Amino acid sequence: MKLGIVGYGSYIPKYRIKVEDIARVWGKDPNPIKKGLIVNEKSVPAPDEDTATIAVEAGKYALKRANINPKDIGALYVGSESHPYAVKPTSSIVAEALGITPDLTAADLEFACKAGTAGIQMCMGLVGSGIIKYGMAIGADTAQGAPGDALEYTAAAGGACYIIGNVKGELIAEINDTYSFTTDTPDFWRREGKPYPKHGGRFTGEPAFFRHVINAAKNLMEKMGTEAKDYDYCVFHQPNGKFYIKAAKSLGFKEEQYKYGLLTPYLGNTYSGAVPLGLSNVLDNGKEGDRILAVSYGSGSGSDAFDITVTSRIEEVVNKAPKTVDLLNKKKYIDYSIYLKYRGGIKI
Amino acid sequence: MVVRTWRHISERYCLIGTRCKTCGRIYFPSRNVCPHCRRKGKLEEYKLNGKGKVYTYSVIHAPPKDFEKVSPYIIAIVELEEGPKITAQIDCDIDEVYIGMPVEAVFRRIKEDGEDGIIDYGYKFKVLDN
Numbered sequence: 001m002k003l004g005i006v007g008y009g010s011y012i013p014k015y016r017i018k019v020e021d022i023a024r025v026w027g028k029d030p031n032p033i034k035k036g037l038i039v040n041e042k043s044v045p046a047p048d049e050d051t052a053t054i055a056v057e058a059g060k061y062a063l064k065r066a067n068i069n070p071k072d073i074g075a076l077y078v079g080s081e082s083h084p085y086a087v088k089p090t091s092s093i094v095a096e097a098l099g100i101t102p103d104l105t106a107a108d109l110e111f112a113c114k115a116g117t118a119g120i121q122m123c124m125g126l127v128g129s130g131i132i133k134y135g136m137a138i139g140a141d142t143a144q145g146a147p148g149d150a151l152e153y154t155a156a157a158g159g160a161c162y163i164i165g166n167v168k169g170e171l172i173a174e175i176n177d178t179y180s181f182t183t184d185t186p187d188f189w190r191r192e193g194k195p196y197p198k199h200g201g202r203f204t205g206e207p208a209f210f211r212h213v214i215n216a217a218k219n220l221m222e223k224m225g226t227e228a229k230d231y232d233y234c235v236f237h238q239p240n241g242k243f244y245i246k247a248a249k250s251l252g253f254k255e256e257q258y259k260y261g262l263l264t265p266y267l268g269n270t271y272s273g274a275v276p277l278g279l280s281n282v283l284d285n286g287k288e289g290d291r292i293l294a295v296s297y298g299s300g301s302g303s304d305a306f307d308i309t310v311t312s313r314i315e316e317v318v319n320k321a322p323k324t325v326d327l328l329n330k331k332k333y334i335d336y337s338i339y340l341k342y343r344g345g346i347k348i
Numbered sequence: 349m350v351v352r353t354w355r356h357i358s359e360r361y362c363l364i365g366t367r368c369k370t371c372g373r374i375y376f377p378s379r380n381v382c383p384h385c386r387r388k389g390k391l392e393e394y395k396l397n398g399k400g401k402v403y404t405y406s407v408i409h410a411p412p413k414d415f416e417k418v419s420p421y422i423i424a425i426v427e428l429e430e431g432p433k434i435t436a437q438i439d440c441d442i443d444e445v446y447i448g449m450p451v452e453a454v455f456r457r458i459k460e461d462g463e464d465g466i467i468d469y470g471y472k473f474k475v476l477d478n
Contacts, residue, residue, distance in 0.1 A: 046439070047417040048456040052469065056455040084467055093469060097361040097455050099395070322477055332441075341417060 003127050003166035004174040004308070006134065007066025007317070010160040010280040011057035012267065012327040015044040017339045019153050025336045026148050033153055038241025042156040042268025044334060045142045047342050049157070051080045052090045054140040054273070056097045058161040061321035062136070063098065065172070066163045070099040073163070074132025076106045077122055079115025079272045080159075081190070081197075082142045083108050094138065104132075112188060113237055114298030115139060116160070116272040121178055121304060123164035134165045141271035146196035147345065154240055156268025160276035160324075172314050173283065173292070176307040179220040181212050188299035199299075205243070208301050213237060213247050216303035217295045224307050228252035232290040235261025235278035237297035239269045247295075260285050261294075267328060272298075279308075281324040288312040349461045353468050358393075360470035363453055365432060367394035376432040398453030399476065400428040407442050414459040426451055426473055437472040450476040 018041045023030035034040055045054070055078050063070060076098075078091045091106035109115040109122075116139015123135025140159025145151030165171070187208035190197035200208070213236055221227060228234075234253045238244040241264045248258040261278035270277055275296040282292055292308040340346050356377075358364040365376030369390040373382060376396060382389030405424035408415070415421065422438040422445050438445055439454065451473040458468045 046456075048439075048458070048472065050457060050467075052467075053455050053457060060455075093361075096357055097469070099362055 002168075002171065002174050003124060003164060004171040004311075005162050005283075006068065006165040006167070006170045006172060007062040007064075007163035008161065008172065008280050008283055009058045009061025009063070009065060009321050010158070010277050010324045010327060011054050011061065011140075012158040012277070012324070013043050013045045013049050013054070014330055014332050015046060015334050015342065016041045016331045017044055017334055017336065021336045021339070022153055036242065037153060038245065038265055039154050039268060040265050042154060043158055043270070044339055044342060045157040050084045050142055051078070051082050051140045051159070052084050052093045054142070054157065054159040055090065055094045055138045055161065058138060058140065058159045059094060059098045059136065062161040062163050064321045065317040066134075066165075066170075067317075067320075068134060068163070068165075068170075071103065073100045073134045073136050074104050075123055075126050075135040076100060076104055077109050077119030077135075077137050079109040079111070079117070079119045079137070079139045080141050081110055081112055081115070081271055082144065083110070100136070111302060112298035112300050113239070113269075113271045113274055114296040114302055114304055116276045117294075117296035117304040117306070118298075120162055120164060120306070121180070123162075124175060124178065127164050127166050133167070134163055137162050137164065139272035139274075139276040141273050143269065143271045144196055144343070149196070151197070151199065154264070154269040156270050158267060158270035158277055159273035160280045162276065170313070171311050172317055173286070173308050173310045176309055177220065177224060178304060178306050179216060179223055180302060180304045181216040181219060182302035183212070185212070185299075185301035187301060204239070204299070208299060209237070209239065209243055209297055210247060210250075212301050212303040213295050213297050214251060216305040217251050217293060220293070220305035220307055226307070228257070230291060231257060231293045233260055233282045233286070234258050234293040234295075235275055235282055236295050237303075238262060238264040238274050238278065241265045263324070263328065277324060283310065283314060284318055284323040284325065286310040286314050288314065349468070350466050353466055360458075361455065363396040363398050363471060365394050365396055366391040374430045374432055376428070376434055394430075396428050396430050396432070398428075398471070400426045400451055400473075402438065402445060402447055402449040402451060403427040403433055404447060405438065405445055424473070439472055439474045444475070452476045
């Protein structure tokens with residue numbers, strides 16, 4: 001039985017801060033940072049936005065594209081590392097706001113930056129086994145980097161939602177298979193009660209991001225009997241532009257395959273939202289028969305890989321909700337002091 | 349605040365009001381009795397589509413404490429497509445708003461009961477997507 005995506009939607013807050021503005025405050029030269037990270041600016045949530053509000057807006061757009069009764073959704077998972085409450089689910093807020101309650105199972109997921117794709121896999125299991133008709137998985141974050149830390153240049157806000165189903169004729173894209181690669185690799189963490197995460201600096205590279213992303217991609221391609229050239233597009237987790245491009249090239253992908261999935265240079269790292277948002281931009285530009293390799297990465301560490309084929313229904317639904325690039329281009333720049341106020345750095 | 353927030357979730361999250369099956373009038377917030385049809389009226393839940401236009405507005409420069417971070421901001425009366433008029437914040441620049449501006453509801457944080465209290469979510473409005 002084929003299953004896949006019946007609706008998708010994305011949401012990006014409108015505020016942006018440039019790398020130059022952050023670097024100026026800390027007395028750094030912005031050019032090596034921009035060149036090193038391949039990041040020019042990042043999104044910033046408004047004071048009245050958080051993971052729940054981003055998830056709801058992305059969910060509304062996904063429902064518009066899917067054109068299904070929200071009451072038919074039997075599971076909702078919100079993956080994030082910035083849930084508004086430490087204890088009290090984001091997923092129940094989102095389910096209520098989207099009119100999905102009360103006949104569903106819901107839970108918040110956390111696996112650093114890959115909790116959104118873990119939700120897609122959980123929905124695939126429930127839909128594939130016939131337990132539910134549709135499942136909704138959302139990856140969204142309002143990521144925080146400690147002031148002055150390298151992460152401050154990239155930690156951004158945004159998210160995307162995927163509705164998984166298996167009703168013939170409703171699929172926008174078939175998910176041909178999925179594979180995950182998981183180990184205990186402590187490259188990035190945030191302890192209970194602490195406001196900002198810590199990371200292992202250079203350790204986040206080869207033994208963490210690259211080992212997991214590349215193994216997940218290679219092992220899925222081996223399982224499917226495919227090579228990089230068999231895919232029209234690819235999307236990888238993107239803590240910065242440099243890691244993304246290096247991973248894509250080392251797997252044999254070319255710029256025309258990886259360009260639509262890469263949003264970080266003008267968005268920053270939206271953590272759990274990163275691969276879901278990159279994939280939404282690929283789908284916005286997709287056509288029938290396009291094959292996509294999507295590989296997320298969550299510190300701690302794991303990667304979820306998906307082999308996806310776009311169906312003809314994409315053309316019917318793509319314009320029913322805002323495209324990701326339109327949300328990305330709708331922006332208002334703020335300076336560092338407003339950024340601090342919006343992110344809670346100024347106590348009133 | 350917990351119970352008050354919870355009691356209004358369907359209205360604040362989903363813009364669910366009531367419609368009188370007898371006369372067709374739509375009410376928001378919900379009513380238990382249709383003031384026109386009285387005992388002949390029969391009310392049912394009705395989900396508003398969240399689209400409307402700015403009926404009138406005011407720019408708030410001296411906000412209450414819960415809204416200091418977003419000051420100055422716009423409070424408007426929005427006339428919804430189905431008829432009811434509701435008061436809400438508009439998310440746009442203060443020099444961008446005008447009477448008659450098409451808007452649509454968005455889901456946002458409204459306020460919170462301190463750092464360790466409940467978060468109040470609800471509707472605000474933004475400029476309608478083209």
